[in-house]
Amino acid sequence: xxxxxxxxxxxxxxxxxxxxxxxxxxxxxxxxxxxxxxxxxxxxxxxxxxxxxxxxxxxxxxxxxxxxxxxxxxxxxxxxxxxxxxxxxxxxxxxxxxxxxxxxxxxxxxxxxxxxxxxxxxxxxxxxxxxxxxxxxxxxxxxxxxxxxxxxxxxxxxxxxxxxxxxxxxxxxxxxxxxxxxxxxxxxxxxxxx
Numbered sequence: 001x002x003x004x005x006x007x008x009x010x011x012x013x014x015x016x017x018x019x020x021x022x023x024x025x026x027x028x029x030x031x032x033x034x035x036x037x038x039x040x041x042x043x044x045x046x047x048x049x050x051x052x053x054x055x056x057x058x059x060x061x062x063x064x065x066x067x068x069x070x071x072x073x074x075x076x077x078x079x080x081x082x083x084x085x086x087x088x089x090x091x092x093x094x095x096x097x098x099x100x101x102x103x104x105x106x107x108x109x110x111x112x113x114x115x116x117x118x119x120x121x122x123x124x125x126x127x128x129x130x131x132x133x134x135x136x137x138x139x140x141x142x143x144x145x146x147x148x149x150x151x152x153x154x155x156x157x158x159x160x161x162x163x164x165x166x167x168x169x170x171x172x173x174x175x176x177x178x179x180x181x182x183x184x185x186x187x188x189x190x191x192x193x194x
Contacts, residue, residue: 005033005036005037008037008042008043009034009037009043009047009048009051012030012031012033012034012037012048012051012052012055013051013052013054013055014055015030015055016030016031016052016055016056016058016059017055017058017059017062018059019059019112019113020059020060020062020063020066020112020113020116021062027056027059027112027140028140028144029159030052030055031052031056031140031141031144031145031148032144032145032147032148032155032158032159033148034048034049034051034052034144034145034148035048035144035145035146035147035148035149035150035152036148036149036152036155037148038145038148038149039148039149039150039152040152045145045149048145049141049142049145052141052144052145053134053137053138053141056137056140056141057130057133057134057137060112060116060133060137061126061129061130063112063113063116063117063120064116064117064119064120064124064126064129065120066117066120067116067117067118067119067120067121067122068120068121068126069120070117070121071121085187091122091123093122094118094119094122094123094124095122098119098122098124098128099128099132101115101118101119102115102116102119102124102129102132102133102136103132103136106133106136106137106140107136107140116129116133
């Protein structure tokens with residue numbers, strides 16, 4: 001976080017763009033720092049918002065593009081990993097709930113990359129993805145930048161709270177992953193019994 005504060009909005013933008021590649025600085029922390037920079041007089045609010053929103057959208061678009069390039073081809077890597085039936089389920093899910101999946105994933109750290117990857121892989125058009133995710137990112141960027149500005153003096157408390165929320169989110173995602181793995185394993189065992 002000190003690096004983000006030291007190098008300003010350029011560092012915030014870079015961190016947001018690199019988030020899909022595994023940069024260990026969460027999106028919400030980068031946006032909070034943008035708000036702190038405004039509060040400290042090192043940036044103006046419109047520039048902080050524009051940098052935050054565009055960094056988020058470029059990072060999310062990279063995840064969508066990676067999914068589009070890899071795809072969900074029946075003989076591809078993802079299909080070999082999870083199985084043909086699960087690929088069909090993912091495609092049906094995104095045809096039916098794609099917009100909602102994108103909106104919900106935007107709000108939970110750790111869900112963004114896989115959700116946006118599968119949005120691209122399942123064929124959601126980029127215009128639709130950009131419109132949905134971009135609208136939701138306006139809200140996300142606004143909230144976190146406002147929190148950073150408002151609580152600049154108590155940033156460690158806000159970061160501690162976000163860490164607790166990440167732990168809860170990670171636990172929920174871990175449980176979901178275990179349930180999905182269990183279903184896949186159970187289905188494969190049934191196929192082998194036949």
